[in-house]
Amino acid sequence: MDRKVTNIGVLTSGGDSPGMNAAIRAVTRTGLYHGLGVYGIMRGYAGMIEGDIKKLDGISVANIIQRGGTFLKTARSKEFHTYEGRKKAYNNLKQLNIDGLVIIGGDGSFNGAQIFSNEFDIPCIGLPGTIDKDIAGSDTTIGFDTAVNTAVQAIDKIRDTMDAHDRLFIVEVMGRDAGYIALHSGIATGAENILIPETETDMEELICSLTEKEKRKKLVNLVVVAEGGDLGGANKVAKIISERIPTADIRVCILGHIQRGGSPTCQDRLIASHMGYYAVESLMLGRKNVMVGVINNKIFYTPLDKAVKEKQKIGQEWMKIVKILAS
Ligand code: ATP
DSSP states (O other), rough: OOOOOSEEEEEEEESTTTTTTHHHHHHHHHHHHOOOEEEEETTHHHHHHHHHEEEEGGGGGOTHHHHHTTTTTOOSSSSSSSSSHHHHHHHHHTTOOOOOEEEEEEHHHHHHHHHHHHHHOOOOOEEOTTOOOBTTSSSSOTTTTHHHHHHHHHHHHHHHHHHHTTOEEEEEESSSSOOOOHHHHHTTTSOOOOOOSSSSHHHHHHHHEEEEEEEEOOOOEEEEEEEEOOTSSSSHHHHHHHHHHHTOOEEEEGGGGTHHHOOOOHHHHHHHHOOOOHHHHHHHHTTEEEEEETTTTEEEEEEEHHHHHBHHHHHOOHHHHHHHHHO
């Protein structure tokens, strides 16, 4: 193959997600297989600006596929928003003859990659590494499956105590702008109501459904709320409900950061490995500024600007199904 790159850099940026290590491993081992020099850039764009970059070999990425987090660490860099910062980063890459980059992160990281690549002509390939699954151009993202399964396991446990005490539980899961974790974990745990940022909640309908269930003596109720839900997080929702249904025995549980950590599921390891492999193949073929995604189990490339602008949309059919199944 006529290789278009000789040395590549790999970094993780933005929020961490389980499976990032598996993706770094796949990028490194595929690059080495093809005889490329592979460099790990520490703490995302911050390390690129500071020159905190180390050469990786096969051993560097041994025994990490099963670990959450990212061994390259991740960060958010204000300096990368400036031209001067990006120029410093470019000079550091140039010194090491790095002529291609793989960026594992969310839409913000892709935005930075796109700007950087246009300014300095370094081809960038994005891998969707975020627990939110809100990026267009891929059925799923690295980390979503693990995060949602962590939420499901936690909610199952909460259900036991909820049932024992006939309580109404309001569980908050992660998702500032995206409701996928709430939607999937809520459906999988039989939630009566799911509140997400993408959909306007009909407050009267919510109160009506909870009151009606109380009358029928269906006393155990589970409401799953995304942290960025349209009514606010779980505490706000609990306040609204307790004002309207003073007899309800309400408890709030905010799952928080446990959803980010932990050993990645098999599915996250597989997609990370698959996408990591194709990121390197793409650079070798001369592709630039695309995100590698998986749609219907096939690799799919989306221009970075499109992946940034277009969010994956939640099908309204699911919200209808939630109501029917919870009745
Ligand atoms: P997550 O989905 O977990 O939030 P993300 O990749 O969207 O991940 P951001 O904090 O939005 O996380 O972006 C990560 C980094 O990308 C920023 O700290 C910044 O260094 C870089 N970045 C984001 N937007 C831009 C931009 N417009 N110009 C230059 N760099 C950017």
